[in-house]
Amino acid sequence: MTIRHLKIFIAVAETGKMSLAAKKLYLAQPTISQAIHELEEHYHTKLFDRLSKRLYITETGRELLEMARNTVRAFDDLELRMENCTRTEHFRIGATVTVGSCLLPSLLEDFRQGRPLVDTFSFIANTAVIEEKLLRSELDAGIVEGVIKSPDLISIPMVEDYLVLACSKDHPFASLTSFQPSDLEGLDFVMREKGSGTRALFEDYLQANHIQIRCRIEAPFPEAMKHAILSNHCMAVISVRLIEEELQKGTIHMLPHPEHAWNRTFNLVYHKDKILTDSMLHLKNLLLQYRRPEVW
Numbered sequence: 001m002t003i004r005h006l007k008i009f010i011a012v013a014e015t016g017k018m019s020l021a022a023k024k025l026y027l028a029q030p031t032i033s034q035a036i037h038e039l040e041e042h043y044h045t046k047l048f049d050r051l052s053k054r055l056y057i058t059e060t061g062r063e064l065l066e067m068a069r070n071t072v073r074a075f076d077d078l079e080l081r082m083e084n085c086t087r088t089e090h091f092r093i094g095a096t097v098t099v100g101s102c103l104l105p106s107l108l109e110d111f112r113q114g115r116p117l118v119d120t121f122s123f124i125a126n127t128a129v130i131e132e133k134l135l136r137s138e139l140d141a142g143i144v145e146g147v148i149k150s151p152d153l154i155s156i157p158m159v160e161d162y163l164v165l166a167c168s169k170d171h172p173f174a175s176l177t178s179f180q181p182s183d184l185e186g187l188d189f190v191m192r193e194k195g196s197g198t199r200a201l202f203e204d205y206l207q208a209n210h211i212q213i214r215c216r217i218e219a220p221f222p223e224a225m226k227h228a229i230l231s232n233h234c235m236a237v238i239s240v241r242l243i244e245e246e247l248q249k250g251t252i253h254m255l256p257h258p259e260h261a262w263n264r265t266f267n268l269v270y271h272k273d274k275i276l277t278d279s280m281l282h283l284k285n286l287l288l289q290y291r292r293p294e295v296w
Contacts, residue, residue, distance in 0.1 A: 001038075001039060001042050001043075003071070003072060003075050004035070005035050005038060005039050005042075006068040006071055006072050007025070007072055008021065008025065008027070008031075008032055008035040008036065009035070009036065009039055009047065009064065009065070009068055010065065010068055010069060010072065011024050011025050011032075012032065012036060012048070012055065013048075013057050013061065013065050016054065016055055017054070017055065018032045018033055018036075018055070036048065039064075043060075043064070045058075045060045046058055046060070046061075047060060047061035047064060048061060088117070088118075088119050089117070089118045089119065089277070089279060090118075090119045090120075090121065091115075091118050091119070091120050091121070091140055091141075091277075091279045091280075091283075092120075092121045092122075092123070092138070092139045092140045092141075093108075093120065093121070093122045093123070093139065093140065093141055093142070093143070093283070094122070094123045094124075094125070094130040094133055094134065094139040094141070094142040094143070094144075095122060095123070095124050095130070095142070095143045095144075096124070096125070096126055096127050096130060096142075096143070096144045096145055096146065096196075096197060096266075097124060097125070097126060097192070097196065097220060097221065097222065098145050098161075098197075098198060098222065098239045098241070098242060098266075099143045099144065099145065099266055100122075100124035101221075101222045101242055102222075102239065102241040102242050103143070103159070103241070103266070103290055104122060104124070104143070106290075107143075107283075107286060107287070107290065108120060108122060110286050110289070111279075111282065111283060111286060114282055114286070115278075115279055115282055118279050123139060126146070126192075126193060126195040126196045126197070126220070127144045127145065127146025127147070127148070127195060127196065127197040127200075128146070128195035129195065130142040130144050130269070131144070131148055131149065131150060131153065131269070134153055134269060134270065134271055135150055135152060135153065135271070137271070140270065140274065140279075140280070141268060141269065141270045141274075141280055141283060142268075142269040142270070143158075143159075143266055143267070143268060143269070143287070144197060144266065144267055144269055145161060145197040145198060145239070145264055145265070145266050145267070146195075146196065146197020146198075146200055146201075147197065147200065148267070148269055152271060152272055152273075153269050153270070153271055153272065154269065154270055154271070154272050155267045155268070155269045156267055156268045156269075156284075157265035157266075157267050158265065158266055158267060158268045158284070158287040158288065158291075159265060159266035159287055159290050159291055160263070160265055160291055161239055161240070161241060161263075161264050161265060161266055162239075162240055162256065162257075162260070162262055162263045162264065163198065163201065163202070163237050163238060163239055163240070163257070163262035163264065164237070164238065164239075164240050164243075164254040164255060164256050164257070164262070165179060165184075165235060165236075165237055165254065165255040165256075165257070166229055166235065166236045166237070166238050166243055166252050166253070166254050166255075167229060167235045167236075167252070167253055167255075168229055168230050168233065168251070168252060168253070169250060169251060169252070169253055170233075171233060171235065171253070173235065173253070173255065174253040176255060177255070178255065178258050179255050179258070180258075181205075181209035181211055182209075182211070184206075184211050184213055184235075185211055185212060185213070186212065186213065186214065187213055187214065187235055188213075188214050188216045188232075188233065188234050188235065189213050189214065189215055189216065189234055189235050189236060189237075190215075190216065190217040190218075190219055190224075190225050190228035190229065190232070190234040190235075190236045191215045191217070191218050191219070191236075192218070192219065192220065192225070193218055193219075193220045196220075197264075198237065198238065198239065201237075201262065201264060202237040202262075205261060205262070216228075216232065216234055217232060217234060222238070222242045225238060225242075226242075226243065226246065226252070229252060230246075230251060230252070237262065240254065240256075266287075268283070268284055268287060
């Protein structure tokens with residue numbers, strides 16, 4: 001039994017004649033007769049009484065007619081919705097917390113202006129989560145600052161960024177213009193959560209220089225990190241893009257790494273089997289406009 005069988009049955013029930021149903025559906029009359037015969041055999045029941053060359057729907061036929069109409073209506077609605085879905089392009093962009101805080105809002109607006117008919121969805125999480133969602137095809141593209149581990153993902157450096165050592169204007173380090181790795185020993189820090197590319201880069205640096213710090217606060221959001229810097233006397237290693245406003249106001253003091261060891265890039269990431277659509281290429285071109293931070 002198929003949707004075609006139900007549509008033929010409805011036409012026969014509504015017209016009362018095989019010939020009229022055939023004309024309505026632009027089908028041959030034997031095709032109509034065969035479909036009704038197949039339905040009756042499938043359900044082991046008679047759907048029409050045939051009296052004096054006319055058809056009269058049975059009680060069982062009336063029950064089927066109501067359900068058939070609902071089924072066909074639902075199927076037609078499904079077809080229409082799917083047709084609209086395939087007509088509209090959906091583009092899902094994942095961004096890490098740093099990217100989502102300093103880059104994504106203006107990037108999405110620029111993307112919307114360039115591709116106004118594309119339905120966009122954005123998701124913000126740390127690098128590890130974005131990587132997992134790309135692998136599960138839950139995102140079409142990602143913009144991350146962390147290292148991508150899977151060989152199934154392509155990662156292209158696109159936007160330059162660098163981390164700085166940040167402290168409040170009242171912190172002892174606020175009078176310094178430079179620092180050595182050993183200067184960080186034992187200091188209080190606010191850190192990003194595990195899985196963050198920012199945290200991974202800083203922890204690798206600490207391990208390479210045999211430095212121990214005290215993680216006093218773990219914060220997954222830039223605003224929480226800035227509050228910890230300003231109110232809790234914590235230091236932080238943070239993207240310079242996230243504290244541009246505070247640097248202009250003079251409420252936060254920054255110390256760039258003297259050897260540029262914290263320079264990094266935001267990378268465009270997608271699955272190696274992903275088709276490069278016009279939307280993907282447009283996103284790639286837009287990222288080039290954000291290449292350097294203002295305080296580079």
